[in-house]
Amino acid sequence: MSILKLEDVGYRYKDAPKDQYVFKNINYEFEQGKTYAIKGKSGSGKTTLLSLITGLEKCTEGNVLYDGKNLKKMNLDKYRNTDIGIVFQSYNLLPRLTAIENIILSMDVSKVKIKKKKEKALELMKSVGLSEEQAKRKILKLSGGEQQRIAIARSLSYNPKIIIADEPTGNLDKETETEILNIFTRLAKEENKCVIIVTHSQNVCDRVDCIYDLEKK
Amino acid sequence: MxxxxxxxxxxxxxxxxxxxxxxxxxxxxxxxxxxxxxxxxxxxxxxxxxxxHDIIATISFNRQQLSEKFEGGEDAIKNNIEAFNEIEAITLDNVKNYGDSSYLKNYYYVYSTSLNSDTLTKATDKYEYEVEDKQTTTSTTTSTTGGENAGGRMPMGGPGGGGERHTFTNRNTTTIITRTKETFQSGRNLTGDFELDGYSSYDGMTNFIDGTYKITDGEMITDFENFECAISSELATLNQINVGDTITFKNPNTEATYDFLVKGIYKDNSNDDDSANMYSPSANTIIVGSKIIEKLVSDDSTLVTNITPSFILQNEEAITPFSEEVKAKGLNEYYTVNTNLEELKxxxxxxxxxxxxxxxxxxxxxxxxxxxxxxxxxxxxxxxxxxxxxxxxxxxxxxxxxxxxxxxxxxxxxxxxxxxxxxxxxxxxxxxxxxxxxxxxxxxxxxxxxxxxxxxxxxxxxxxxxxxxxxxxxxxxxxxxxxxxxxxxxxxxxxxxxxxxxxxxxxxxxxxxxxxxxxx
Structure with missing residues (x-):
């Protein structure tokens, strides 16, 4: 049973000619407990597709269905703070907050009831390989890999069914990339998450269960 | 949160x-x-x-309008007074009628008349007294001349004209016409020696409220319907009157007398900087209740009275409608409604x-x-x-x-x-x-x-x-x-x-x- 389904999804920019689509007729299905890679060259529309899946953009054609429900009819804020966790290439953490505050903020925003938020945040940070001492640091005092781990921990904070990551290892060295990929694999296998990684890295593609190659339409 | x-x-x-x-x-x-x-x-x-400070409306003469009726010439004063007398004065009934208005909080009035007294001396700068007649005898030289001066002409004489006085007798018949002088004055002037100001309520006693008058002995009249009064300290001193004494006034028309109990003696502070008169303008003013004046008028309707009404308006917006209402109730065209609004502002x-x-x-x-x-x-x-x-x-x-x-x-x-x-x-x-x-x-x-x-x-x-x-x-x-x-x-x-x-x-x-x- 797919948790996320893309039905004939097409997208074109508002100011583009009518027949000039970034992509068209995309039909992908995603299940829980599996890892997916959406592969494509630069400009193929990987990040745009991620935006459609996360509800940050609306598709021009077709539908995105989450758990059988059309995103067009859903409260997208609630969808983003409850059902799907997003990990951005540039992390998108709030620099004025500490690492743990970023995670707790995400819990606060979520509609999911979470008890003992601080303990849960520390536990999550530990699960992505961060210490308590690192938790108290401001974001800008953490390395790229550490920030990426924080971003992953944040995306897990409200226990969403889907984790979607945009080039999560693009800025990281190979060793850190492997560690991050291990985390994603564990999340799918042990915590039954649907992990979708948008990437052009072959290394990532080699580690996932299913690859969707986004050809330019 | x-x-x-x-x-x-x-x-x-x-x-x-x-x-x-x-x-x-x-x-x-x-x-x-x-x-x-x-x-x-x-x-x-x-x-x-x-x-x-309430907005108070008063009614006053519009003299500018009145003056349009005035005439000049030989009999101007008489004619002007006649014109003035033709204008109907405001009566107590008028005031009560105007006072019955929804634009008013309240109203009060001072109803005045004047009486004389045989027992009281009026406080005045003039003092008339009698002296024995003195006769002076002088001798004069008189010469009589005949009828040459038929025209009755006066010869040269007088100062510098010669040393003798001459009496000329006109041979023509002389008819002497005796004219009796009549006093002709406005019918609204109070003519008695003492002015009785009858207040309808304490609200009307603005002189006492603003401190111009102040009771210095006794108290203010408490019963507006009884023959009680407050007199000026000047009148009290002049006539050696004390609080509790009874003073008697006389109607100048009917000679009827009225006894008043003196409840208080007041001092008029307004003459402190007025050096022109010996007594204050209020020296002969007797403060009484307005009902007393009404009684006096009911005894003698010819008694000359004045009424000064004051109408306390609800608010500023009531000025124009009240003014129009009073006009509609028959206020003469020569009267205008004035207020103290400008003063308050x-x-x-x-x-x-x-x-x-x-x-x-x-x-x-x-x-x-x-x-x-x-x-x-x-x-x-x-x-x-x-x-x-x-x-x-x-x-x-x-x-x-x-x-x-x-x-x-x-x-x-x-x-x-x-x-x-x-x-x-x-x-x-x-x-x-x-x-x-x-x-x-x-x-x-x-x-x-x-x-x-x-x-x-x-x-x-x-x-x-x-x-x-x-x-x-x-x-x-x-x-x-x-x-x-x-x-x-x-x-x-x-x-x-x-x-x-x-x-x-x-x-x-x-x-x-x-x-x-x-x-x-």
Missing amino acids: YILKNSLISIIRNKGRNILIGIIVLVIACSATVTLSIRNTANNLVKNYEEA TATKSIENVKTFATTFLAITLIIATIVLLVINMINIRERKYEIGVFRTIGVSKFKLTIQFVLELLIVSLIALCIGAVIGTFLSKDIGNSLLQNEIEATQVANEQILDNFGKGGKPMDLERATVQVQAINEIDAVVDFKVILQLLAIGLGLTIVSSLASMISIQRFSPLTILKERS
């Missing part, structure tokens, strides 16, 4: 920006407190003054000016402050664009994000408002009184200039009174009360909302994806 938490974290971690906003709001709060407290206190003072003019200045100052301050805060917020929102993008991607709704940004500004503003209000409270009294003092001095200088225009020796009474009344309210005592605090809060809230408009609009328009792409 997390919105408040985020707001507080944001305030603490963006100290520089928030301190700057805080200082601006503090200055606004300070000046707003001062101006609001001055404004409100001024409002209260004016309101209290207006409540304490003059008394509060200084404070009204201060109030206007305070309001203008507040408006300008608020406009400038709003613009400055709006600009700061616009810069702020551009700086925090990335933050907005992150919040939106993690699922914070536009509404909640807007609330958070407004809340941040509101918290800073409230703290600054509180501090500003405290500082403003200390400043408001001194600044308010200083402003008022300047305004009073300016008004006094202007009034004195007008008085000078009339010549230094002759200050017109009305203008002199106006100058005095400028100082009727000469201290503001501005206080920050609950109303001021509420107004400050409203200003704070208004400023926050208006200056947050930039945040509100930006948050609604920003696309999180675009923001994050730009950042990347």
Whole structure:
């Protein structure tokens, strides 16, 4: 049973000619407990597709269905703070907050009831390989890999069914990339998450269960 | 709840920006407190003054209109008096009819007549006394001449004309016409020696209220229907009358006598600076109840009376309708309804000016402050664009994000408002009184200039009174009360909302994806 389904999804920019689509007729299905890679060259529309899946953009054609429900009819804020966790290439953490505050903020925003938020945040940070001492640091005092781990921990904070990551290892060295990929694999296998990684890295593609190659339409 | 938490974290971690906003709001709060407290206190003072001083309508002659009927020439005075007498005087019934109006709070009147007395001496500058006749005998030389001077011409004589006096007898028949002099005067002049002022209530005793008259012995009449009276201290001294004595007056027409019990003796303070007369104008004025005058008139309807009504109006808006109502009830065209409104306005003019200045100052301050805060917020929102993008991607709704940004500004503003209000409270009294003092001095200088225009020796009474009344309210005592605090809060809230408009609009328009792409 797919948790996320893309039905004939097409997208074109508002100011583009009518027949000039970034992509068209995309039909992908995603299940829980599996890892997916959406592969494509630069400009193929990987990040745009991620935006459609996360509800940050609306598709021009077709539908995105989450758990059988059309995103067009859903409260997208609630969808983003409850059902799907997003990990951005540039992390998108709030620099004025500490690492743990970023995670707790995400819990606060979520509609999911979470008890003992601080303990849960520390536990999550530990699960992505961060210490308590690192938790108290401001974001800008953490390395790229550490920030990426924080971003992953944040995306897990409200226990969403889907984790979607945009080039999560693009800025990281190979060793850190492997560690991050291990985390994603564990999340799918042990915590039954649907992990979708948008990437052009072959290394990532080699580690996932299913690859969707986004050809330019 | 997390919105408040985020707001507080944001305030603490963006100290520089928030301190700057805080200082601006503090200055606004300070000046707003001062101006609001001055404004409100001024409002209260004016309101209290207006409540304490009713708008009173009186009826008076329109002499300008009357003078159009006047004639010149040989019999002018007689004809003019006749014209005057033709105009119907206001009667007690008229006053009661006019007083029955929904535009009035109340009304009172002074019903006056005059009586004589065989036992009392009138206080007057004139003193008539009898002396024995003296006869002087002189001898004169008289020569009589014949009828040569048929025309009755007078020969040369008189001073420098010769040394003898001559008596000429006209041989023609001389007819002597004796003319009896008649006193012709207005039928409305009180002719007796003593003026009895009958008051309908204590409200009408304005001279006692404003301190012109003051009871110095005994008390004011308590029964307006009995033959009680209060007399002037001058009359009391002249006639050796004490409180508790009975004095007798006589109707000048019917010779009927009336005994009055003296309940009080009053002093007229108005003659302190009047050196022209020996006695005050009120020396022969007897204060009685109006019912007594009504009794006297019922005994003798020919008794000359005057009535001076005063109508206490409900409010300023009632002036015109009441005036029209009185005219509709038959007030003669030669009478006009006047009020003391101008006098009341003059008394509060200084404070009204201060109030206007305070309001203008507040408006300008608020406009400038709003613009400055709006600009700061616009810069702020551009700086925090990335933050907005992150919040939106993690699922914070536009509404909640807007609330958070407004809340941040509101918290800073409230703290600054509180501090500003405290500082403003200390400043408001001194600044308010200083402003008022300047305004009073300016008004006094202007009034004195007008008085000078009339010549230094002759200050017109009305203008002199106006100058005095400028100082009727000469201290503001501005206080920050609950109303001021509420107004400050409203200003704070208004400023926050208006200056947050930039945040509100930006948050609604920003696309999180675009923001994050730009950042990347």
